[in-house]
Amino acid sequence: MQAKGEFDITRVPQESLDIGGGAVVGHMRFDKRFHGPLDASSVVHMLAMMSPVSGSGAYVALERIEGTLDGRVMDRGAPRLDLTVVPDSGTGELAGLHGRIAIDIVDGRHHYTFDYGFRDT
Template sequence: MTVQVKGEFEVKRSPQGACDLGDGVAAGHIRFDKRFLGALNATSVVHMLAVGTEVEGSAAYVAIERITGSLEGRTGAFFMQHNGVMDRGTPSLSLTVVPDSGTGELKGLSGRMAIDITDGRHYYTFDYVLSPEE
């Protein structure tokens, strides 16, 4: 059964060295450190690679995030994979739990997360399933 939890998170952004993509083209590399509040009481480290195009409003990013802490009282860690696209100003974002990445009491975790930014504050909605170990 899918469970939904919501909360807020704080984020600190730290630009890293650019990532060489060849032919003088580079992807931006940014580290984010997050603190989740609410049912997901955790911290995370995210490494993101981002590129833009010559068309205004078109860009993309990919990222891997490791989240460590507790989810409704169950402790452990898991990875999230981010895929963000801006298509001529129209955004889409997919954040998915990496299969079989849950540790500790979060083994068997799967799910998707949505992020909303309102008035400079960051909010998450996490729809997840915690299946018993096989």
């Protein structure tokens, strides 16, 4: 199934966030209004960080949508978490670091698996 339509967006800049070591994360709020088969409104909060290498960076966003369409926010109740190293964010001996981290919770204890590598800088 597929739904297509238009949406309006209003950008509302928020205060930047200090994450230590002189790094700053941009914070933006988006208010959206969807038209068509998806008749809904939403609020999005996005955090974004650019690396010192031109054109490299990453962002993460959470969006809450309220409206009418047969759909689910989660994959049949299973939460999902994606963690990725921000491209070109490694410094010093970690320059060129890339990878993904998986988080598992077993018997109340948190475990991680970090698949990583290094690119030539």
